[in-house]
Amino acid sequence: MDQGRFTEAALEMVASAQQVARAREHQQVTPVHLLTALLADASGVPSRVVDAAGGSPDAARRALNLELERLPKVSGAGGDLYLAPETARALQDANQMAESWGDSFVAQDVLLVATRRAAAGFKELPDAAALEEAAKEIRGGRSVDTKTAESTFDALERY
Secondary structure, three states, rough: OHHHEEEHHHHHHHHHHHHHHHOOOOOOHHHHHHHHHHHOOOOHHHHHHHHHHHOOOHHHHHHHHOOOHHOOOOOOOOOOOEEEEEHHHHHHHHHHHHHHHOOOOOHHHHHHHHHHHOOOOOOOOOOHHHHHHHHHHHHHOOOOOOOHHHHOOHHHHHH
16 A cells, blocks of 8 residues: 555544554454544545435434444454454555546545445445445535545535
């Protein structure tokens, strides 16, 4: 993962996913961890994208919590975390998707769509196509050309 290609907010989500995995004593950072981090803030861009796509961020958070409870715990592993192959693929896909959207940086909305594709079995979120459409609508035609671009998404509606 090229950290220089991610917005500050997207990097925070990746770090938060690692914290979720560590706090729950999981050895791998899975798409479920990343989705949990992305949807943790009810007023954040990813939650607004899910809402705009017809999903329920609250229901998704509850279902993600149940999924996290089902994952195996590893104690005494020294705190080493590994990216699950699906998570690594989601990060790569997010990079490619950002390029195809004309973005200079990978933003949270792109990360959400790519992670949703990687977590295809998770049914509590709208599908990736619906999320992509909602993300582009929220963006209002703007591209991500700075590391802080998410702060401008849907700004008029929020204020």
